[in-house]
Amino acid sequence: MYEDQFNIKNKLSMGPHTLEISPSLYESNRKRLVEELNKMQKDSIVVLQGGSNQPIYDTDASYLFRQESYFTWCFGVVEPDCFGLIDTVSGDSYLFVPQYPVEYAVWNGPLPTLEEFKKKYKVNYINYVEHLGQTIKELNRSALLVLNGLNSDSLLKTKEANFEGIVIFNVDRISLHPVISNLRAIKTSFEIEVMKYVIDITSAAHRHVMRTARTGLYEYQCESEFLHYCYKNGGCRTVAYATGCGSGVNAAVPHYGHAGHPNNALLKTGMLCLFDMGASYFGYSADVTVTFPAAKPGVSWVAMHLLANRVLLEQLKKGGLLQGSIDEMVDANLAAVFQPHGVGHLLGLDVHDVGGYLEGFPERLPTPGLKHLRTARKLEQNMVVTIEPGCYFIDPLLDKALKDFNLSRFIVADSLKRFRGFGGVRIEDDALVTENGMINLTKVPRTVEEIEDWMAGKNDHKYGPVRISDFSFDR
Amino acid sequence: MYEDQFNIKNKLSMGPHTLEISPSLYESNRKRLVEELNKMQKDSIVVLQGGSNQPIYDTDASYLFRQESYFTWCFGVVEPDCFGLIDTVSGDSYLFVPQYPVEYAVWNGPLPTLEEFKKKYKVNYINYVEHLGQTIKELNRSALLVLNGLNSDSLLKTKEANFEGIVIFNVDRISLHPVISNLRAIKTSFEIEVMKYVIDITSAAHRHVMRTARTGLYEYQCESEFLHYCYKNGGCRTVAYATGCGSGVNAAVPHYGHAGHPNNALLKTGMLCLFDMGASYFGYSADVTVTFPAAKPGVSWVAMHLLANRVLLEQLKKGGLLQGSIDEMVDANLAAVFQPHGVGHLLGLDVHDVGGYLEGFPERLPTPGLKHLRTARKLEQNMVVTIEPGCYFIDPLLDKALKDFNLSRFIVADSLKRFRGFGGVRIEDDALVTENGMINLTKVPRTVEEIEDWMAGKNDHKYGPVRISDFSFDR
Incomplete structure (x- = not known):
């Protein structure tokens, strides 16, 4: 249904006169990340939180949405309010998308289905954000790796993944940032x-x-x-x-x-x-x-x-x-x-x-x-x-x-x-x-x-x- | 010096083919606000805080700056990081602009001088932000009126003015928002x-x-x-x-x-x-x-x-x-x-x-x-x-x-x-x-x-x- 309505069918492109980006770009980045992390960690899950719309002060208008760069690098996702996991043991990728109320489709148009999201971004598993905690629990790895580092130009902190229930896990805030930042440089x-x-x-x-x-x-x-x-x-x-x-x-x-x-x-x-x-x-x-x-x-x-x-x-x-x-x-x-x-x-x-x-x-x-x-x-x-x-x-x-x-x-x-x-x-x-x-x-x-x-x-x-x-x- | 460098000399305009906005627009808004407030308050100072640059996540790039709307309505100021006061007794307006280190001019170009700011925005008094608290103290009114209200579309809170030392004053968070919002509607x-x-x-x-x-x-x-x-x-x-x-x-x-x-x-x-x-x-x-x-x-x-x-x-x-x-x-x-x-x-x-x-x-x-x-x-x-x-x-x-x-x-x-x-x-x-x-x-x-x-x-x-x-x- 989603595919029928758009000329650009689940592709990362703005039409045939523009460059079509293959989701292999992100798959390859994740693979490099897992290889690097496996040199130092036993078994862990990378947890990244995507960006959200930024309202203009108290109004109901927002700045044009821009995805957070580390999230883009790993998943390429252009939609707001997502989470992503990378299991360093299997190398599998998990994307979690928001489940909006039915009313959302009335105002904002049809959302891709879970299957369409999965195909578009070429991840191994797809689900709604509410299933994030349960999925992590079931994977049962010894640590969650989240981003926590300073940008050396702005001196601002990176966006650290956070979700209800994260406190029950062993969270490693140190290891991920330098590794992924160095990979981004090359x-x-x-x-x-x-x-x-x-x-x-x-x-x-x-x-x-x-x-x-x-x-x-x-x-x-x-x-x-x-x-x-x-x-x-x-x-x-x-x-x-x-x-x-x-x-x-x-x-x-x-x-x-x-x-x-x-x-x-x-x-x-x-x-x-x-x-x-x-x-x-x-x-x-x-x-x-x-x-x-x-x-x-x-x-x-x-x-x-x-x-x-x-x-x-x-x-x-x-x-x-x-x-x-x-x-x-x-x-x-x-x-x-x-x-x-x-x-x-x-x-x-x-x-x-x-x-x-x-x-x-x-x-x-x-x-x-x-x-x-x-x-x-x-x-x-x-x-x-x-x-x-x-x-x-x-x-x-x-x-x-x-x-x-x-x-x-x-x-x-x-x-x-x-x-x-x-x-x-x-x-x-x-x-x-x-x-x-x-x-x-x-x-x-x-x-x-x-x-x-x-x-x-x-x-x-x-x-x-x-x-x-x-x-x-x-x- | 600032005037010499720009064809648009302290004018609110984007060139002669565009509309030149008179600072009287903002003066007139402030006058209406003071008149309304004087119907209910004895003596007070309206304190408004302008908007700041919004960084894109942890990077050193920002969204294109947009001024906060209530601040625009009162002062028309297009620059970030300012404060404004309106004394409801005298009707006088005070604009406070940031005093950046000398290095700022190297990277961002010359700032208007205080006098140039005063002329551009037609306020009664101009000073640097660091003098805000002292000015309020000297005015010695019985209350500070700050914005604190919900936007009825977004349900987000307005930007409430805040500065070091505000705690020593009697702050009224209730009175300003409905009055100014109703004036903005007309x-x-x-x-x-x-x-x-x-x-x-x-x-x-x-x-x-x-x-x-x-x-x-x-x-x-x-x-x-x-x-x-x-x-x-x-x-x-x-x-x-x-x-x-x-x-x-x-x-x-x-x-x-x-x-x-x-x-x-x-x-x-x-x-x-x-x-x-x-x-x-x-x-x-x-x-x-x-x-x-x-x-x-x-x-x-x-x-x-x-x-x-x-x-x-x-x-x-x-x-x-x-x-x-x-x-x-x-x-x-x-x-x-x-x-x-x-x-x-x-x-x-x-x-x-x-x-x-x-x-x-x-x-x-x-x-x-x-x-x-x-x-x-x-x-x-x-x-x-x-x-x-x-x-x-x-x-x-x-x-x-x-x-x-x-x-x-x-x-x-x-x-x-x-x-x-x-x-x-x-x-x-x-x-x-x-x-x-x-x-x-x-x-x-x-x-x-x-x-x-x-x-x-x-x-x-x-x-x-x-x-x-x-x-x-x-x-």
């Missing part, structure tokens, strides 16, 4: 396919915006073009993070686009646009500004960052803005004046993906220029990272540096003046770490010539073919 | 201007989608067109509620478009589209499906609903789907089988606006057909309401009715069969109650002929002129 071929898709759509939308943006438009009108392109052509209903479309001086604001600065400035002739926008598809994130790839597995992320800093300082010196010894500038951490953020971060389900700081991996460094890095790990094969060197002219940072002799001695103050209010530049790529090096998944024009050609309507086929067979919808 | 001329604007944009976007929708598109691609139109042309970054674009049988699902049914069906030839979409502009909501206006002040909303039910039953009888006495059908509540929802609701900052059930006004009726009504009040001048009669063929409701002799005796079962899977129809208007009757603020084609003409590209100027001077952006 992508499978299934995941890489989805990330390629969402980065493809994002790249195409960036190219579309580059041709649309013109003097006299507001920044948010470019944002709107991007959102529309990703949703209409790629089925991406949400973006991975608040879209930032800074022009001119706003290009120097890394998190531009929030409520206080909602992309509401006018594009004026001669201004640079720094557009940081990434779509999200079935939970997987893209994060693109433009492009600049380099590096290979085994390289430390800290070293990458320091190298980018050195290149930045060398170029600023070449441009006459800095003077003196590059080594001394590095020691004085001068680069952080111009690029206060890290050179990039892990990317996956979350735009700032988990796995950056885990026990057994390098700890966060206390040094001023390095403490903001979202990871200090060495790169590993099948990580996906952003590479986003930037150079900004941020008044409070410049003012502070000019007052600090240890920094000001390198700065050619007169030359710097010309760049006040200039904004900034960031070129941000999404790259896959392979055995032999990096593959840049981003397909946008980079050099001055490439950008000018693209904006003039040339080179339509240079960046494609776009994965999706048919981009023929009018935009 | 709109001022300032508010009506904003609501007209957001309904204008919404109407124009609906008309645009009607010309864009075609066989072979997915429902969500029509949603994307709507969102893009409202944002790019009208500066509406968010919508008032989850956009529902039901085609065919999905048109019978009142809350279609949620995560479980994300507008992902294909538009097929001959299907009806029921698109329920409304933009939001500086917090004010539109809520439009199509159109059908009637009524005037003093009329009870319950009577309106019952009248709509009777018309529905009469038409279904005329169409050969029902048989027997209309009065007996009304007594048996047969209409709820075809229209399970109420005929409309209050509209304002919230799509289901507050003020529906307050002490001193009619209580929620327990009758099956009436318990879902979002208000039982009489209409008053300057209320804005939706009028949204619908008729749906919802399988679980039809099956239940056919098994119930008290209902099935009216149903011509053979005729009804033809409409299984047909979906449904809803025509939803946003209307202003005036002294002499209703003004329909919605401007979309309604009759078969009007719809066919519009979709064929005719009558461009029939529904305008659109308020906004220049809709010349390419769409």
